[in-house]
Amino acid sequence: MARQSDLAQKRRSRGHTQETLAHRLEVDVSTVARWERGASTPTPRMREALARELGLSLDQLAALLPGAPSPVPAPARELPAVDPVELIKDVWTSAERDGLVSRLAENSPAPALTGDRAVRVAHQWLITPPPPAVAWTSGTGPRVGRGTLDRIQARLRYLHHADDVVAGGDLHTTIRGEVARTASLLRTASYPEEVGRGLLRAVAELCQLAGWSTADGGHIATAEHYYLSGIQAAHAADDPVLAAQVVSALAGHLTEFGRARDAVLVARSALARIDGLDRGATTPTVRALLHARASWAHVEAGEFSQAATAIQRAQDEYGDRRDDDPDPAWTYWLTPEEMDIIVGRVDTALGRHQRAQQRLTSAIGSCDHRRVRETALYTTWLADAHLRAQDVDRAAALADRARQLSETIPSAYSERAVQHLTRRLATAR
The missing domain is CATH 1.10.260.40 (lambda repressor-like DNA-binding domains)
Structure with a gap:
């Protein structure tokens, strides 16, 4: 007890x-x-x-909580302790494969996390070469091929778009189940190297989505576990761009939950890896996304000069995009309106209140009404811009609107944003 x-x-x-x-x-x-x-x-x-x-x-x-029984995990579900740097290796053997599958199994407990775990994994990923082809290992069950990958990718796209309109409290268990089922194929199926790497890429992208949705469902440590597993999967697949995306998303997670200094280091790791690739290996949209996430990490760390530089880099990169760029599918959501939202939020923190209000008002006006979580979040950011400009009445009206939206969905992100805004309004009044 x-x-x-x-x-x-x-x-x-x-x-x-x-x-x-x-x-x-x-x-x-x-x-x-x-x-x-x-x-x-x-x-x-x-x-x-x-x-x-x-x-x-x-x-x-x-x-x-007083009176609650101490959790005693069943032995069959207990996971071995994993040193953070041991997640990232330059080999991919059956031991690494089975460890990843076990950690992502449905209902398996997340390994205990340490404060510096995320930073260590990001750094180790940055300096460790990916497994060579000769180190590849396959499962031993029925053979799967390109058709299986196509079906998994279609399901992944479906879940991405579902996340656009369904909050994490309702969706994260579905996504976590998809992670477990896809990861299990690595052990229960046999496949050529190309398909195996495709499976790992799908697992990595699913882990990033699971990290975001699970945190939105209120399970912060479990979300970090998914991000770290996603980095491992993308690294084993030898996909540095996808790995940088998951590392950058992890930085966003750390920023959201009060670890801005760690977030800056992790975001810089993602950018350093991208900067080490040939310019043609990434697209302007990918680079814009990574710089934008780094900018907000700098804001939360109080590094406003670095934040201004990073958000300008993001805008410059995004301005260079072309319709025929081979953007990864996971960049689909970074539309011009979304970029205005991101830039407007940073503008607010940098004291550019009028510019922020213009960007955020315009972008919110074009936001799909079905995206309740995002609309609530963006409304709190617009309210913050008005509050910082001393327009308390307008900020309060927007806060009420955001609160009404947030109360209709189980979203930790929107609820957290509304609570923070409410406290600041109380202080201002």
Whole structure:
């Protein structure tokens, strides 16, 4: 049984008093006190907010709540400890293959994460050559070919577009199941090297999508586990551009959840790898995306000069794109409107409030109404631009709109953004 003080100890380890935690969660101090005594438990929605504030997964939080049983994973599901740098190797043997498949198996627990794990994996990926063809290993079951890859890619595109309109709280389990089923083919099927590498690329892209959606579902540590596994899969497939995309997405994840310094290092690793390739190996859209993510990491780290340089690089690259560029399928979402959203958010942080308002207002106006999570997020960013320009009334009206949208979907991202904006409005008033 968890001791009654476990939740309080975790709260203190994060630098919170009961009062400051209550303020962050917008509840009464007595509510926090009752949680810690075991007199009441948080609602499911409040559990997500509390877990994010304490840097825990929902399962980890449940174990700390007074009266909750300590989780005892079944031996069959227990995973061996994996040193972060051991994920990235210059060989691809059955041991590496089976380790990846086991870690991505449906319902398998994510390995415990350490604070510097993401940075170490990104650095190791940057300096480790990919496995050569002679190191390739296949599964041993029925043979699969190009047709199987085509079906997996079609399913992947479907899930990408589903994520555009379905929040992570509703979708992440479906995506995680797809990751597990696709990864299992590496062990249960046989295939030529070309198909095997294609399977690994599909696993890597699915892992990136699972990382994003799982974090949106409130499972932060598990999301990081997917990003790291995606880097391993893309590296084994010898696809440095896709690997850089997953590394860059991991940087975005770290930025979102309060690890901006780590995010800057990880984002720089992605850019360094891309810069080491021939210019023709990537497209302007890919380079724009990586620079844009690096820019926001710099913003959150308080490095505004570097942020301004990075967002200008992103705009310059995006301006060089052509209709016939061989863009990877995963760049489909970076439309001119989305680029305006990204630039507008950075403009806000850099004090360019009027420019930010113009960009964000125009882009939100053209946003598909079915994309509720994105509309809620973008509305909070526009509200922030007005708030920083001292237009509190307009910011408050936009915050109310964002809150109404967020309450209709199970999205940790939009809920977190609304809560942060609400706190800042309260301070401004």
